[in-house]
Amino acid sequence: MSTQISVGSSSSRDAAEAAREAVRTALTGAVEPVFALVLSTAGYDAHALTAAVSEQLGEVPWAGCTTAGVFAGTEMLSLGLVVGVVSGSGVRFGIGVADRVSVDGRAAGVAATTQALAELPAVVPPGWNRACIVLADVLSGKAADVVRGAVQVGGTGVAWAGGGAGDDLRLARGAQFAQGKAWVDGAVVIALDTRSRMAVGTRHGFRPYGPPSMVTRVKGASISELEFEPAFSVYQRAAAGRGDQVSQDEFVNFAMSHPLGIPQAGGDHVIRDPMRVDAAGTLHCVGEVPDGCLVRVMEGERAGLLFAAREASRAAKQAVNGPLGGAIVFDCVSRSLVLGEGVQAEIETFSAELGAPVIGCLTFGEIGAIGPGVPQFHNKTAVVLALGA
Numbered sequence: 001m002s003t004q005i006s007v008g009s010s011s012s013r014d015a016a017e018a019a020r021e022a023v024r025t026a027l028t029g030a031v032e033p034v035f036a037l038v039l040s041t042a043g044y045d046a047h048a049l050t051a052a053v054s055e056q057l058g059e060v061p062w063a064g065c066t067t068a069g070v071f072a073g074t075e076m077l078s079l080g081l082v083v084g085v086v087s088g089s090g091v092r093f094g095i096g097v098a099d100r101v102s103v104d105g106r107a108a109g110v111a112a113t114t115q116a117l118a119e120l121p122a123v124v125p126p127g128w129n130r131a132c133i134v135l136a137d138v139l140s141g142k143a144a145d146v147v148r149g150a151v152q153v154g155g156t157g158v159a160w161a162g163g164g165a166g167d168d169l170r171l172a173r174g175a176q177f178a179q180g181k182a183w184v185d186g187a188v189v190i191a192l193d194t195r196s197r198m199a200v201g202t203r204h205g206f207r208p209y210g211p212p213s214m215v216t217r218v219k220g221a222s223i224s225e226l227e228f229e230p231a232f233s234v235y236q237r238a239a240a241g242r243g244d245q246v247s248q249d250e251f252v253n254f255a256m257s258h259p260l261g262i263p264q265a266g267g268d269h270v271i272r273d274p275m276r277v278d279a280a281g282t283l284h285c286v287g288e289v290p291d292g293c294l295v296r297v298m299e300g301e302r303a304g305l306l307f308a309a310r311e312a313s314r315a316a317k318q319a320v321n322g323p324l325g326g327a328i329v330f331d332c333v334s335r336s337l338v339l340g341e342g343v344q345a346e347i348e349t350f351s352a353e354l355g356a357p358v359i360g361c362l363t364f365g366e367i368g369a370i371g372p373g374v375p376q377f378h379n380k381t382a383v384v385l386a387l388g389a
Contacts, residue, residue, distance in 0.1 A: 002389040020056055035063075037086070041168065047064065047181075050177055053081075075342060093193070096114065099342075101140050108146055112188060141363055144288045198385065201384040209239065209296070212263065231277075239258070256338055260297060271378055305338060306342070319338075
């Protein structure tokens with residue numbers, strides 16, 4: 001049987017009822033269920049939800065996380081649960097989990113990926129394809145380290161996708177689901193081997209707005225200095241050069257559509273989302289920024305973000321080069337804040353371009369590679385994992 005994803009959803013506020021509705025719909029037509037991906041918003045008690053999902057799925061193994069929003073096809077839920085059941089005789093999988101991401105993110109990535117790959121061949125056999133999905137705590141600031149640890153074990157010859165677990169924008173830690181439990185400060189890795197091709201499309205839709213500036217003082221995700229000046233002063237100057245005056249009070253709203261971009265060798269940029277500026281002029285971002293790298297202020301608007309969603313979907317679909325059995329989308333929650341009501345148009349774009357069942361979520365940072373590059377941790381980006389039928 002070919003690889004297929006069947007999707008179920010529920011907007012019930014009751015965890016048990018949500019699990020019952022979503023799982024039963026997803027299992028309908030799943031002739032040979034192998035694995036289930038479970039994505040939920042943060043409005044449920046995580047432990048009650050895991051118990052209910054485990055009861056409904058029975059012997060079908062599953063993993064997942066909480067995020068700021070979930071969608072099934074073109075249905076977006078700000079409170080709800082979506083379940084994607086992967087079926088097919090040509091599917092093998094492994095699940096790994098590790099905690100204490102905030103202590104050593106790289107070690108957590110290594111441990112979770114090692115577990116996930118333990119049940120699979122050390123080398124992908126001829127005629128098979130491999131993808132790894134990483135779901136990690138992001139508010140510890142160590143998600144980029146998790147990705148490094150995961151790639152250290154899994155290598156670059158596989159399709160990488162995933163995102164950061166989160167909540168409803170209160171910025172308290174979200175939960176990761178594995179082994180029938182809810183984890184906090186954790187990393188979950190799902191390894192999939194299929195006989196059908198799998199591919200990832202990664203796009204953000206932002207373009208350069210300001211000149212390059214060197215990061216001259218940074219600690220993790222907090223940029224203190226650009227070009228040996230307070231980072232916010234340089235950011236302000238870049239905006240002023242385009243006729244925009246940005247005060248500290250206005251920064252959060254302005255930065256939502258004007259994040260930072262780290263130039264890459266191929267000409268694209270990895271986006272870093274500056275969430276706030278402090279009195280000293282330090283920019284605090286989601287995700288680390290390397291010391292000594294260049295950054296540019298970027299800009300984006302609805303049309304560009306929707307175009308990126310279309311291009312990410314097309315890139316993944318074209319790389320599969322055949323019919324799709326389904327797709328998994330990791331779309332940054334801050335894109336939805338830029339798009340506003342246009343986020344509905346974005347999820348409709350994913351569905352229309354892929355032409356297959358879609359399960360997705362609004363993540364706090366995304367994991368994927370730009371083109372043939374090494375997988376990285378991104379912000380404000382759409383990552384599409386397409387599974388060939």
